Amino acid sequence: xxxxxxxxxxxxxxxxxxxxxxxxxxxxxxxxxxxxxxxxxxxxxxxxxxxxxxxxxxxxxxxxxxxxxxxxxxxxxxxxxxxxxxxxxxxxxxxxxxxxxxxxxxxxxxxxxxxxxxxxxxxxxxxxxxxxxxxxxxxxxxxxxxxxxxxxxxxxxxxxxxxxxxxxxxxxxxxxxxxxxxxxxxxxxxxxxxxxxxxxxxxxxxxxx
Numbered sequence: 001x002x003x004x005x006x007x008x009x010x011x012x013x014x015x016x017x018x019x020x021x022x023x024x025x026x027x028x029x030x031x032x033x034x035x036x037x038x039x040x041x042x043x044x045x046x047x048x049x050x051x052x053x054x055x056x057x058x059x060x061x062x063x064x065x066x067x068x069x070x071x072x073x074x075x076x077x078x079x080x081x082x083x084x085x086x087x088x089x090x091x092x093x094x095x096x097x098x099x100x101x102x103x104x105x106x107x108x109x110x111x112x113x114x115x116x117x118x119x120x121x122x123x124x125x126x127x128x129x130x131x132x133x134x135x136x137x138x139x140x141x142x143x144x145x146x147x148x149x150x151x152x153x154x155x156x157x158x159x160x161x162x163x164x165x166x167x168x169x170x171x172x173x174x175x176x177x178x179x180x181x182x183x184x185x186x187x188x189x190x191x192x193x194x195x196x197x198x199x200x201x202x203x204x205x206x207x208x209x
Contacts, residue, residue, distance in 0.1 A: 019149060022176040032175035034191050041188030044129055046175050048193060053167045055128030068111060070095070071102040117163045126166030130154060133167055137185065150174030 025033040032046065045054040074080045074095060082088040092099060121127060134154060151170035157163060169175050179191045 018180065022173055026172045026176070030172070031193065032172040032179075032191075034176060034179045034193075036179065036183065036190045040190035042132075042190070044132070044189055044191045045125070045194045046169075046191050048172070051168050051171070052126060053129040053133075053169070053191070054125035054194070055132060056125070068106050069103055070097055070106055073106055073111075074102075120163035121157070121165045124165070126164065129167045130156070130165050132189070136187075150177040152178060 022033045025031070031048075043056045045056065046052075047054065068077065074091065080091050082091055089099065092102075097104075133152075150173050152174060153168050153170070155168065156165050169178065175191060182189045182191070
């Protein structure tokens with residue numbers, strides 16, 4: 001897990017009066033203060049229950065193809081290659097199969113597990129935010145000094161067997177600080193709290209814009 005920490009100062013938009021306003025707003029309303037002007041280019045959703053950020057990409061479910069052979073799965077889907085039989089056998093051993101099983105159709109449960117992992121690591125709303133923010137220039141105000149006021153954490157399969165790739169924050173104030181930083185970078189990205197009233201994310205965006 002990679003941590004990047006917000007600090008006050010460094011000539012950014014995060015002044016002491018603004019920080020005081022963030023603290024007072026959070027204490028009074030138990031919600032993050034998310035200052036943003038104009039319609040957003042992109043919306044990032046914040047789930048206050050899990051302190052997780054989500055992108056606004058559509059989720060259409062997970063498609064599983066059930067007639068892959070091992071050879072197709074290894075060479076075409078996973079793009080594995082080999083130069084000789086010895087290399088081939090080493091790769092097959094890693095998949096737990098023998099050469100005679102290359103033409104066998106893979107068990108549907110195994111393919112489903114793979115599809116879920118691919119979705120979580122590449123196509124999910126949490127992974128979407130991870131890719132949006134991971135290379136962002138966080139600037140001198142995010143150096144992790146002692147006077148830090150918030151924290152954002154990047155998760156990339158932190159524990160063995162975990163397929164979670166995403167971004168979480170330490171607390172509500174951290175969400176406010178992230179929005180301030182996104183404004184400073186002129187990203188056009190607006191953070192909005194995930195609705196708890198049953199409205200879809202797209203409905204909220206349409207109402208807001």
